[in-house]
Amino acid sequence: MPDTVLFVDDEENVLSAVTRVFSGTDLRILTASDAARALDILRREPVAVLVADNLMPGMKGMDLLKAARSLSPDTVKIMMTAFADLTTVMEAVTGADAFRFIVKPWDTQELVETVREVVERHRVERSRRREDDSVLHALAETIELKDPYTRGHCERVARYALMMADALRLPEGMKKDIRYGSWLHDCGKIGIPESILNASRKLDADEFAVIRLHPDWGAEVARKARMSPTVVNIIRYHHEQFDGGGYPSRFSGRDIPVEARIVAIADTYDAITTERPYRCAHAQESARALLRSLRGKRLDPEITEIFLGLLAYREENGSAGGNDGEPPGRGWNESCARGNCEERESMFGGEEA
Ligand SMILES: [Fe+2]
Secondary structure, three states, X not given: OOXXXXXXXXXXXXXXXXHHHHOOOOOEEXXXXXXXXXHHHHHHOOOOEEEEEOOOOOOOHHHHHHHHHHHOOOOEEEEEEOOOOHHHHHHHHHHOOEEEEEEOOOOHHHHHHHHHHHHHHHHHHHHHHHOOHHHHHHHHHHHXXXXXXXXXXXXXXXXXXXXXHHHOOOOHHHHHHHHHHHHHOOHHHHHOOHHHHOOOOOOOHHHHHHHOOHHHHXXXXXXXXXXXXXXXXXXXXXXXXXXXXXXXXXXXXXXXXHHHHHHHHHXXXXXXXXXXXXXXXOOHHHHHXXXXXXXXXXXXXXXXXXXXXXXXXXXXXXXXXOOOOOOOOOXXXXXXXXXXXXXXXXXXXXXXX
């Protein structure tokens, strides 16, 4: 069932504009021309996101959000207004539990992205409360849909990360969090425009700056959804590098939480054994050689060594590892029709999302 987003505004043209903007998306859009009608809808059915104008005849948007807080605590609230002063913003955030603030007139793309981000937050929070593996996993798949080249990526990252967690004899609770963190590590990508995420050309500095925001964006969503610190650490620090050359915090060595160092290895290995828009996949042998060369630079040397040992063991025992159980050679360099691999491969080394 699609998630419902309820827009409340006394201006009819605003309601018809948002209905038009979201038509054809996987969201169900409801509209209400005043707060009373909005409260009726909130009493009647679950609403994922409530977007309310502030200045309306009758009950103001601020009071509607406050009423919605007790009536529908799971609904994520957004305040939308033409008059944004600091007092209103503070009251909306602290008094009415507003999660975002949109200033009118809005930029359409920004509005769509904000609503989508907030819907994702609602899904994370809902699944966390239910401790529902399938919903969290489905959320990871939704993230992958934005980037078709990463299909199955989150599941494979979880599998590789858990191989390492088992070998390191980490406690069961931590392993569960590593699985969730692996699924959600790129959830901040939901905020990156697809024109950047799926670009088959070299990105410019500004575009990389946007990509570098995704760990913090994702960690903030997970933190607000009260995911465990282990999950938040994985999301926030999965692009840190052992030598300090990563982002967003430029942590190095053991200052990077071990769960993030593990997922970074799993993420890197899967990235280099699958095809991306800007380069082809590595075959098994060269993937391992590349992983080996990253020890102590991008990746934790000891845990990478353990992982290489596990991959070798799996291969000797008939399970090749690599591209989601596919036999080595299928869908890899020799079948890659993109060409130009060498040139694009030079982009690898810290700049993969
Ligand atoms: Fe990432």
